[in-house]
Amino acid sequence: MKTKLIMSVLLLIVSTVAYSNDKTAPMLVEKQHFTTKNFTTVSGVTLSQVDVGWESYGTLNKAKDNVVLITHYFSGTSHAAGKYKADDALAGYWDALIGPGKAIDTNKYFVISSDTLVNANWHDPNVITTGPASTNPATGKPYGLDFPVVTITDFVEVQKRLLDSLGINKLHAVIGASMGSFQALEWAVRYPEQVERLVHVIGAATMDAWTVSALEKWAMPIRLDKNWQQGNYYNKERPLAGLTATLLNITQDAMHPLIYNASFPHFEVLDDDALQDIRTLPKVNQVLEARALAKAKLQDANHVLYLVRASQLFTAGRSANLTDALKKVQAKTLLLPATNDLLLRPENVRKMHSIMDELGKEVTISEIAGGWGHLDGLFSITPKAQQISEFLAN
Amino acid sequence: MKTKLIMSVLLLIVSTVAYSNDKTAPMLVEKQHFTTKNFTTVSGVTLSQVDVGWESYGTLNKAKDNVVLITHYFSGTSHAAGKYKADDALAGYWDALIGPGKAIDTNKYFVISSDTLVNANWHDPNVITTGPASTNPATGKPYGLDFPVVTITDFVEVQKRLLDSLGINKLHAVIGASMGSFQALEWAVRYPEQVERLVHVIGAATMDAWTVSALEKWAMPIRLDKNWQQGNYYNKERPLAGLTATLLNITQDAMHPLIYNASFPHFEVLDDDALQDIRTLPKVNQVLEARALAKAKLQDANHVLYLVRASQLFTAGRSANLTDALKKVQAKTLLLPATNDLLLRPENVRKMHSIMDELGKEVTISEIAGGWGHLDGLFSITPKAQQISEFLAN
Numbered sequence: 001m002k003t004k005l006i007m008s009v010l011l012l013i014v015s016t017v018a019y020s021n022d023k024t025a026p027m028l029v030e031k032q033h034f035t036t037k038n039f040t041t042v043s044g045v046t047l048s049q050v051d052v053g054w055e056s057y058g059t060l061n062k063a064k065d066n067v068v069l070i071t072h073y074f075s076g077t078s079h080a081a082g083k084y085k086a087d088d089a090l091a092g093y094w095d096a097l098i099g100p101g102k103a104i105d106t107n108k109y110f111v112i113s114s115d116t117l118v119n120a121n122w123h124d125p126n127v128i129t130t131g132p133a134s135t136n137p138a139t140g141k142p143y144g145l146d147f148p149v150v151t152i153t154d155f156v157e158v159q160k161r162l163l164d165s166l167g168i169n170k171l172h173a174v175i176g177a178s179m180g181s182f183q184a185l186e187w188a189v190r191y192p193e194q195v196e197r198l199v200h201v202i203g204a205a206t207m208d209a210w211t212v213s214a215l216e217k218w219a220m221p222i223r224l225d226k227n228w229q230q231g232n233y234y235n236k237e238r239p240l241a242g243l244t245a246t247l248l249n250i251t252q253d254a255m256h257p258l259i260y261n262a263s264f265p266h267f268e269v270l271d272d273d274a275l276q277d278i279r280t281l282p283k284v285n286q287v288l289e290a291r292a293l294a295k296a297k298l299q300d301a302n303h304v305l306y307l308v309r310a311s312q313l314f315t316a317g318r319s320a321n322l323t324d325a326l327k328k329v330q331a332k333t334l335l336l337p338a339t340n341d342l343l344l345r346p347e348n349v350r351k352m353h354s355i356m357d358e359l360g361k362e363v364t365i366s367e368i369a370g371g372w373g374h375l376d377g378l379f380s381i382t383p384k385a386q387q388i389s390e391f392l393a394n
Numbered sequence: 395m396k397t398k399l400i401m402s403v404l405l406l407i408v409s410t411v412a413y414s415n416d417k418t419a420p421m422l423v424e425k426q427h428f429t430t431k432n433f434t435t436v437s438g439v440t441l442s443q444v445d446v447g448w449e450s451y452g453t454l455n456k457a458k459d460n461v462v463l464i465t466h467y468f469s470g471t472s473h474a475a476g477k478y479k480a481d482d483a484l485a486g487y488w489d490a491l492i493g494p495g496k497a498i499d500t501n502k503y504f505v506i507s508s509d510t511l512v513n514a515n516w517h518d519p520n521v522i523t524t525g526p527a528s529t530n531p532a533t534g535k536p537y538g539l540d541f542p543v544v545t546i547t548d549f550v551e552v553q554k555r556l557l558d559s560l561g562i563n564k565l566h567a568v569i570g571a572s573m574g575s576f577q578a579l580e581w582a583v584r585y586p587e588q589v590e591r592l593v594h595v596i597g598a599a600t601m602d603a604w605t606v607s608a609l610e611k612w613a614m615p616i617r618l619d620k621n622w623q624q625g626n627y628y629n630k631e632r633p634l635a636g637l638t639a640t641l642l643n644i645t646q647d648a649m650h651p652l653i654y655n656a657s658f659p660h661f662e663v664l665d666d667d668a669l670q671d672i673r674t675l676p677k678v679n680q681v682l683e684a685r686a687l688a689k690a691k692l693q694d695a696n697h698v699l700y701l702v703r704a705s706q707l708f709t710a711g712r713s714a715n716l717t718d719a720l721k722k723v724q725a726k727t728l729l730l731p732a733t734n735d736l737l738l739r740p741e742n743v744r745k746m747h748s749i750m751d752e753l754g755k756e757v758t759i760s761e762i763a764g765g766w767g768h769l770d771g772l773f774s775i776t777p778k779a780q781q782i783s784e785f786l787a788n
Contacts, residue, residue: 043669149672209658209678210651216679217611217646220639224618230673245614252611257604257739264603269709275437278543278699279624282706284603285610305672312676315663342736345651 026091027082027099027106029055031126034114036161042318045148048137052158053128054078054114057098058106064168068104068392069159070094070113071176071183073378074307075120075250075299077127078113081106084126094177096382103385104392109172114162116155116183118147118307122300132231132302145231150306152182152314156190159183173197173392174331177377178344179307182314188331189317198331199388202368202377204344205352206315206322214253214343219308221245222301231302240293243301247292256340256373326356333363334391336384338376340369364391420485421476421493421500423449425520428508430555436712439542442531446552447522448472448508451492452500458562462498462786463553464488464507465570465577467772468701469514469644469693471521472507475500478520488571490776497779498786503566508556510549510577512541512701516694526625526696539625544700546576546708550584553577567591567786568725571771572738573701576708582725583711592725593782596762596771598738599746600709600716608647608737613702615639616695625696634687637695641686650734650767720750727757728785730778732770734763758785 032054039050055078060067070080073093081098083091098104098111119129132147163169174195176184181203188198204211225242227233252260261267264284274282281289317325333356337349346367356363366387370380426448433444449472454461464474467487475492477485492498492505513523526541557563568589570578575597582592598605619636621627646654655661658678668676675683711719727750731743740761750757760781764774 145672147672149669151669207663208651208655209661210646210654212661212663212676212678213642213646213654213682216675217639217643220615220642221618224615224620224636224639226618226620242618245611245618248607248614249611252604252607257602257741260604260607261602267603267606268714269601269606269707270712270714271707274703275543275545275707278539278541278703281610282606284606288607309668309672313663313665313669318664320662320664347651 026086026088027057028086029057029079029082029084029092031055031078031084031128033128034162034165036158036165039158039161041148041154042151043148047130047148050117050130050158051128051134052115052117052119052130052162053126054112054162056110056112057081058108058110060110060166060168064166065170065172066109067163067168067171068109068111069163069171069174069184069187070098070111071155071159071174071180071187072113072116073176073178073180074311076180077119077121077124078115079126080113081111093378094381097385097388103389104175105389109392112163114159117150117158118303118310120299120303120307122303124298129303131300131306133234133300142234144234144302147302147306149309149313151310151318152179152186153190153318155183155310156186159187160191169194171195171197173199175199175201176203177201178203178374179311182311185316188329188333189325192328192330195331197392198329198333199336199391200333200349201336201381202338202341202344202374203335204314204348205326207312208348211344212312215308215312218246218249219305221249222305225301228301231305233301239301240296243296243299243304244289244292246301246304247295247299248288251288251292253343254374256342256371258340258371259373262371322352323355323359326352326361327359329356329361332391333361334388335363335365336368336377336381337365338368338370338372338374338380340371340376341374343374420480420482421451422480423451423473423476423478423486425449425472425478425522427522428556428559430552430559433552433555435542435548436545437542441524441542444511444524444552445522445528446509446511446513446524446556447520448506448556449476450504450506451475452502452504454504454560454562458560459564459566460503461557461562461565462503462505463557463565463568463578463581464492464505465549465553465568465574465581466507466510467570467572467574468705470574471513471515471518472509473520474507475505487772488775491779491782497783498569499783503786506557508553511544511552512697512704514693514697514701516697517692523697525694525700527628527694536628538628538696541696541700543703543707545704545712546573546580547584547712549577549704550580553581554585563588565589565591567593569593569595570597571595572597572768573705576705579710582723582727583719586722586724589725591786592723592727593730593785594727594743595730595775596732596735596738596768597729598708598742599720601706602742605738606706609702609706612640612643613699615643616699619695622695625699627695633695634690637690637693637698638683638686640695640698641689641693642682645682645686647737648768650736650765652734652765653767656765716746717749717753720746720755721753723750723755726785727755728782729757729759730762730771730775731759732762732764732766732768732774734765734770735768737768
């Protein structure tokens with residue numbers, strides 16, 4: 001049991017995608033490319049072209065009313081389920097939930113997910129996104145910090161154009177974890193008549209000072225890296241040390257001591273190398289740093305800064321008043337915070353539930369138990385599969 | 395009430411010393427200077443000279459058996475109570491506890507506290523310490539990273555020499571918060587026959603992987619600062635940006651959303667400046683950064699790195715087995731963890747209590763309630779004053 005747990009932790013930290021216990025042939029998926037022109041951001045800048053990747057599982061029915069949109073988390077991609085190739089080491093992050101006969105049943109639903117704008121994983125060959133690392137058509141060079149600040153609302157608007165291009169104008173459900181929950185809620189507030197169901201996992205409805213500050217801690221190491229150069233590092237040395245520190249922060253913030261410590265069963269506090277030289281990291285930090293560096297190589301530092309900012313500026317419906325925003329929701333709503341979440345704290349979701357409940361909305365809250373902390377939304381979701389399945393069926 | 399709370403938060407963040415509501419004349423204290431020669435660290439390096447500052451409150455009795463030693467926290471100094479000058483803005487951090495007629499009654503006890511080795515506040519004129527910023531007598535230049543790694547045990551050994559120089563060989567009690575609790579416990583394990591009472595506040599008995607990683611997050615921004623230069627920044631530009639980021643991390647890790655958010659009652663998530671330019675920090679971060687920078691100017695970045703390492707390597711008695719270490723304690727023990735502590739988590743102190751209890755030690759645990767998180771050990775300690783007073787009297 002402990003070995004299995006530890007293996008899971010290792011898989012997680014290397015890849016941040018969930019493992020699948022599926023013994024049958026994997027669901028194979030194909031990454032697709034969506035392009036749209038003249039996209040004006042909430043911050044008022046018009047991008048002449050936006051490209052994002054997307055993928056889908058299951059079949060769109062004739063009425064085009066069996067659509068479940070999955071919106072991804074901060075470090076995530078469109079790859080919510082299945083494998084690109086049969087021999088991929090890992091399946092998409094919610095493969096335990098999405099597939100034929102699973103809670104989000106691809107025999108019934110057409111499940112679709114897209115990469116967000118400014119997706120972190122710029123160097124992942126399966127990711128297509130538009131952000132500061134993209135070429136600015138006006139200059140022929142990467143945008144860098146000339147790329148406009150983008151918001152969760154912009155992420156939703158790009159998804160809206162993608163769905164419009166497929167002739168889809170009704171969502172059976174929108175489901176997202178963490179930053180994905182921000183997008184899912186934004187869908188339900190912005191397009192209340194088109195969203196029938198909302199599943200909001202390890203999420204938030206708005207930001208508070210605590211969370212804005214916590215997110216800024218993810219930006220600081222990148223800006224401190226001498227290679228960052230105010231974002232002008234393209235075709236030069238990348239700010240990998242700063243990005244690695246950022247990913248160490250993210251990893252720990254997304255976890256909880258319970259499983260974090262369990263993943264270091266041989267931890268020894270009497271670390272003689274660290275005692276002998278201040279330049280030598282404690283062994284536990286050496287292990288974590290090597291893992292974070294491997295992940296950092298797939299990401300773009302500026303994209304991470306833009307994701308931090310998009311998250312910091314999130315508030316449902318871009319309304320100064322949360323109750324006013326939640327008033328607009330017509331979707332039947334299922335809130336799934338994680339009890340041990342130290343990043344997006346469950347008390348904020350309980351408050352969101354109270355507000356929606358008092359507004360007479362059809363809203364249910366059900367907490368995810370587990371020792372992962374925030375990541376329980378990915379790794380301890382299986383006990384909620386039945387509830388999600390029934391929620392979608394009714 | 396809310397205004398008072400917010401004022402307290404502001405005072406805290408600027409200075410990290412507690413406010414005193416004392417209307418009477420302040421207890422005036424004088425900083426003193428202790429020098430010792432040929433000090434060999436746990437890491438095996440002999441320093442030809444060590445200097446630390448100290449101060450005391452109350453009078454040493456003839457038998458020299460009324461001594462209460464206070465060991466300070468990570469960002470702290472010897473200044474536990476009183477004021478250096480009558481018009482000082484703030485009294486020492488535990489002035490609510492220490493003074494004539496207070497829980498740690500200076501009419502009864504001779505209370506003494508010293509700056510640790512590698513004290514963070516190198517540029518505070520009231521601090522005397524020895525560390526990487528000190529002049530290496532062998533070269534006439536600052537040690538920088540040639541300074542040996544020092545441990546909590548070394549901090550205790552310097553205090554031991556200070557007490558020896560005063561002819562003190564018995565402690566009525568040793569009391570410390572946070573990193574101060576590490577030193578206090580180390581005293582009780584290392585010199586069991588000389589420590590009669592131990593008060594261990596918002597502390598730990600050993601480190602786990604989670605805490606070692608959390609502490610490393612405080613070191614990372616300093617090392618990333620281009621001015622850090624592998625620690626060789628003396629007489630050059632200081633790594634203030636990195637140190638400021640470090641202090642932002644420390645401030646947030648030491649707090650809890652409850653009071654953190656209450657200290658920003660006018661927080662607005664719709665921050666138009668932050669929306670218009672990625673280079674502009676959200677307002678809340680601008681405020682926090684200015685405060686952290688002011689604090690950073692008083693500190694030395696290398697000293698902070700050494701404090702991180704000393705904390706990461708802490709385990710009671712430098713024993714690989716915690717139970718073996720705790721077995722040595724003869725002091726009557728009072729454990730005061732904070733229920734909402736997110737940094738040194740109360741569950742670890744509950745475990746320490748169980749171990750000591752099973753070993754048949756005279757140990758009491760009493761949790762501090764409050765909305766500050768870790769800082770409840772400083773700011774919500776008053777409800778424990780009576781308990782501490784009785785603990786010391788019996």
